[in-house]
Amino acid sequence: DVRSTADLMRVDPYYLMDQMAEKVPAGADGLVYLPYLMGERTPHRDPDCRGVFFGLSAAHGRAEMIRAVLEGVAFSLCDALSIIRELGVKVDFVRVAGGGAKSALWKQIIADCFGCELRTLATDEGPALGAALLAGVGSGVYRSVPEACAAAVHDRASIAPNPENTSAYNSFYGLYQRLYRSLEENYKELAKMGRR
Numbered sequence: 224d225v226r227s228t229a230d231l232m233r234v235d236p237y238y239l240m241d242q243m244a245e246k247v248p249a250g251a252d253g254l255v256y257l258p259y260l261m262g263e264r265t266p267h268r269d270p271d272c273r274g275v276f277f278g279l280s281a282a283h284g285r286a287e288m289i290r291a292v293l294e295g296v297a298f299s300l301c302d303a304l305s306i307i308r309e310l311g312v313k314v315d316f317v318r319v320a321g322g323g324a325k326s327a328l329w330k331q332i333i334a335d336c337f338g339c340e341l342r343t344l345a346t347d348e349g350p351a352l353g354a355a356l357l358a359g360v361g362s363g364v365y366r367s368v369p370e371a372c373a374a375a376v377h378d379r380a381s382i383a384p385n386p387e388n389t390s391a392y393n394s395f396y397g398l399y400q401r402l403y404r405s406l407e408e409n410y411k412e413l414a415k416m417g418r419r
Contacts (some may be wrong), residue, residue: 234415241328244290249388250395253278259403265303267403273412277402291331297336298399304337316340320349328374335388345377
């Protein structure tokens, strides 16, 4: 088990999972994951949808499943980013912080899925920093949010998307989007049958 191995090696279990998933090509060898473990808010607003591994076969193992989970969550983030882009907002780069930002693999997957540069904040506490900056603006320490961000938001690293992976992910993302629509009524039926 990954946790026991990680404990013996004195490393984070997520590090070992990244090592496994890194060996799998973009697209998780045809395995697509819908990360709706607790329903979904954006863009579907559907409390009944649930997680799905689509395309699972005997050829898939733990590494492919881990890679599919990372990609599925990245596709979910693409749903949110597509709303921003549909509003006409030009997105040249996206910043990340926190636990997921510690994974070089996951950051590359997200950059590839987004098709734009991904920057990692110098701090691991993105939400706390944002709240502190807003408090600074509200209390008069900074005159505006852009001024506060210019003073306190700094990048540690940057990742460019891999065009080959971006092309592959565009196809898988289209399938990912169609899968929700295909399963929407099945989710409702499952909810009526009683499940957690």
